[in-house]
Amino acid sequence: MSSFNYTIAIDAMGGESSPKKIIEGISLFLEEDKEIYFNIFGKKDLIIKEIDKYKNISTENCKIINCETQIEDKNSVRDAIKVGKESSMWKAIERVKNKESDLIISSGNTGALLVISKLLIKMIDGVDKPAIAGLWPNFQGVSVVLDLGANIEFNEKNYVEFSKIGAELYRSIFEKKDPRVSLLNIGSEEIKGHEELKSAFRTLNANKNNFIFKGYIEGNHIKDGDVDVIITDGFSGNIALKTAEGTVNYMTTEIKKIFSSSLFGKICYLFSLPLFKKIKKTLDPRKYNGGIFLGLNAPVIKSHGSADSFAFFYSIKLSAKILRGGLVKRIKSNFENG
Amino acid sequence: MSSFNYTIAIDAMGGESSPKKIIEGISLFLEEDKEIYFNIFGKKDLIIKEIDKYKNISTENCKIINCETQIEDKNSVRDAIKVGKESSMWKAIERVKNKESDLIISSGNTGALLVISKLLIKMIDGVDKPAIAGLWPNFQGVSVVLDLGANIEFNEKNYVEFSKIGAELYRSIFEKKDPRVSLLNIGSEEIKGHEELKSAFRTLNANKNNFIFKGYIEGNHIKDGDVDVIITDGFSGNIALKTAEGTVNYMTTEIKKIFSSSLFGKICYLFSLPLFKKIKKTLDPRKYNGGIFLGLNAPVIKSHGSADSFAFFYSIKLSAKILRGGLVKRIKSNFENG
Numbered sequence: 040m041s042s043f044n045y046t047i048a049i050d051a052m053g054g055e056s057s058p059k060k061i062i063e064g065i066s067l068f069l070e071e072d073k074e075i076y077f078n079i080f081g082k083k084d085l086i087i088k089e090i091d092k093y094k095n096i097s098t099e100n101c102k103i104i105n106c107e108t109q110i111e112d113k114n115s116v117r118d119a120i121k122v123g124k125e126s127s128m129w130k131a132i133e134r135v136k137n138k139e140s141d142l143i144i145s146s147g148n149t150g151a152l153l154v155i156s157k158l159l160i161k162m163i164d165g166v167d168k169p170a171i172a173g174l175w176p177n178f179q180g181v182s183v184v185l186d187l188g189a190n191i192e193f194n195e196k197n198y199v200e201f202s203k204i205g206a207e208l209y210r211s212i213f214e215k216k217d218p219r220v221s222l223l224n225i226g227s228e229e230i231k232g233h234e235e236l237k238s239a240f241r242t243l244n245a246n247k248n249n250f251i252f253k254g255y256i257e258g259n260h261i262k263d264g265d266v267d268v269i270i271t272d273g274f275s276g277n278i279a280l281k282t283a284e285g286t287v288n289y290m291t292t293e294i295k296k297i298f299s300s301s302l303f304g305k306i307c308y309l310f311s312l313p314l315f316k317k318i319k320k321t322l323d324p325r326k327y328n329g330g331i332f333l334g335l336n337a338p339v340i341k342s343h344g345s346a347d348s349f350a351f352f353y354s355i356k357l358s359a360k361i362l363r364g365g366l367v368k369r370i371k372s373n374f375e376n377g
Numbered sequence: 378m379s380s381f382n383y384t385i386a387i388d389a390m391g392g393e394s395s396p397k398k399i400i401e402g403i404s405l406f407l408e409e410d411k412e413i414y415f416n417i418f419g420k421k422d423l424i425i426k427e428i429d430k431y432k433n434i435s436t437e438n439c440k441i442i443n444c445e446t447q448i449e450d451k452n453s454v455r456d457a458i459k460v461g462k463e464s465s466m467w468k469a470i471e472r473v474k475n476k477e478s479d480l481i482i483s484s485g486n487t488g489a490l491l492v493i494s495k496l497l498i499k500m501i502d503g504v505d506k507p508a509i510a511g512l513w514p515n516f517q518g519v520s521v522v523l524d525l526g527a528n529i530e531f532n533e534k535n536y537v538e539f540s541k542i543g544a545e546l547y548r549s550i551f552e553k554k555d556p557r558v559s560l561l562n563i564g565s566e567e568i569k570g571h572e573e574l575k576s577a578f579r580t581l582n583a584n585k586n587n588f589i590f591k592g593y594i595e596g597n598h599i600k601d602g603d604v605d606v607i608i609t610d611g612f613s614g615n616i617a618l619k620t621a622e623g624t625v626n627y628m629t630t631e632i633k634k635i636f637s638s639s640l641f642g643k644i645c646y647l648f649s650l651p652l653f654k655k656i657k658k659t660l661d662p663r664k665y666n667g668g669i670f671l672g673l674n675a676p677v678i679k680s681h682g683s684a685d686s687f688a689f690f691y692s693i694k695l696s697a698k699i700l701r702g703g704l705v706k707r708i709k710s711n712f713e714n715g
Binding site for chain 1: 515516600617623625628631642
């Protein structure tokens with residue numbers, strides 16, 4: 040197996056249409072990248088049935104580890120910890136803990152994934168809390184936004200720590216030397232915002248950072264792409280992300296309604312089909328699938344529960360980038376020196 | 378002047394392209410509603426020059442009050458209070474304080490408008506803080522969301538108070554007997570969110586409310602229209618609103634780019650023009666222009682600084698609805714009994 044750079048542990052049972060979409064996602068990934076080895080956790084018979092559909096998945100590039108149970112979305116985190124030790128999610132995380140895999144991806148219960156990862160993989164020394172980061176498209180490319188919901192209470196230290204961690208994430212994915220980092224706020228003036236945010240602003244402004252601190256950013260400017268890393272507390276970040284998702288869905292649905300509610304509309308749609316395909320491709324949210332748990336001793340990736348195989352494929356691509364970019368090592372170097 | 382139901386005070390000097398857009402907005406409004414009288418505050422010569430362009434504005438339906446100074450967007454709230462006493466904004470608010478107008482609209486400095494309104498018009502007895510509410514389109518119509526930025530810190534009492542106030546706002550605009558009210562949160566389960574929010578949830582659940590309490594709502598479900606009133610703290614609310622605005626702008630721009638970057642695209646666009654016009658009309662954000670300051674002894678409406686005449690016209694329409702719906706009286710009745 041010397042041709043493999045990295046091993047990814049995959050919880051094949053979480054989310055909708057699993058393990059079908061998971062295996063299809065792996066197959067799509069293997070079409071373009073053969074240097075990752077997979078450890079696949081879940082019901083062996085179901086997984087083998089899916090793997091048999093694809094020529095490019097075999098015992099040469101994956102190993103199936105049978106797990107009879109799985110953590111459901113409806114399970115509380117407490118229950119998940121209590122009764123989940125034999126589940127596909129737990130076993131996959133354990134594999135990373137034991138250094139037999141470099142990263143884990145799951146489409147399952149977010150809360151359980153976060154808590155079990157913290158329990159087994161543990162926080163990097165010096166990092167206070169884990170954060171969930173996500174990719175956010177903008178006019179110039181993609182930025183990363185964190186925290187998207189791991190922590191609803193934030194203090195000054197969290198903002199400063201997550202600025203460092205977020206900058207390393209951006210660096211490892213996009214290979215940019217000096218990422219530009221901003222704090223999400225409700226105004227661009229220094230006097231706006233609550234005390235924790237304002238004191239984080241002052242600290243980041245005074246610090247010699249290994250990124251470019253760009254001050255505050257407002258929600259309507261994330262799209263501009265003038266900032267690479269956007270830091271916010273988990274409450275506001277989660278609300279911003281979900282509101283943006285809802286807005287995309289609202290607009291898409293209203294536009295579709297107008298093009299499908301008359302014969303003329305349907306003709307226009309067919310006539311413009313190549314353009315609609317291009318729009319769909321440009322705005323496709325599946326390309327940004329994958330919540331990245333940061334601050335742990337190994338990367339943990341949460342794929343959206345409702346993600347399809349194409350979206351899952353993108354979360355594997357993201358995982359490979361993160362591994363090749365040396366994310367965890369980069370983050371650690373900030374806290375050894377600091 | 379017995380044919381007029383209400384008098385609206387207008388600060389004609391705030392925002393971009395004022396007073397031009399303001400006067401044009403008033404003229405558009407008078408095309409369809411002749412029962413409102415206007416007190417227009419600002420530089421008299423500039424205002425008269427604009428009024429002369431329209432046949433339907435005259436001394437019969439408006440009075441101009443000359444104000445030589447104006448509060449600029451760049452002014453701090455402190456400066457605005459100190460030196461702004463002769464400004465168009467201050468004078469217009471004062472008019473409402475003196476009960477010579479029923480409501481004030483301004484496109485100017487939001488912070489100054491809020492603070493001067495609090496100072497002169499004062500809070501309704503029993504209401505702790507003012508809130509800024511806005512209209513939010515959804516699949517079934519329009520909902521109202523508050524707070525959009527007046528208060529960045531929230532306690533349990535604020536959530537409960539704003540639920541009552543928001544329900545009255547919805548009732549006065551949309552004439553619905555039992556509005557459905559939800560708290561914006563990062564999950565729909567009872568255990569999610571911070572302590573203030575959770576205790577507000579418990580209180581609202583236990584209370585006998587004069588609205589239907591629907592529990593928590595997540596950002597991606599605002600669009601569904603299953604809830605009429607969405608309550609959130611001013612920090613998250615402002616971020617949600619601006620992020621939604623940014624997302625609409627991002628999508629619109631990307632779609633335009635694709636239709637305008639080739640000859641084929643331009644032909645498709647021309648061919649489908651009636652549909653694009655319909656889309657533009659359906660998604661037109663100008664129809665939702667107007668931040669409504671709530672909790673004061675008179676309604677104060679903030680029109681977006683960059684709003685055009687059409688958007689300003691909509692904020693006057695909204696103001697007329699609020700006055701006819703008896704908003705302030707409705708809110709007061711909640712706090713007299715409570």
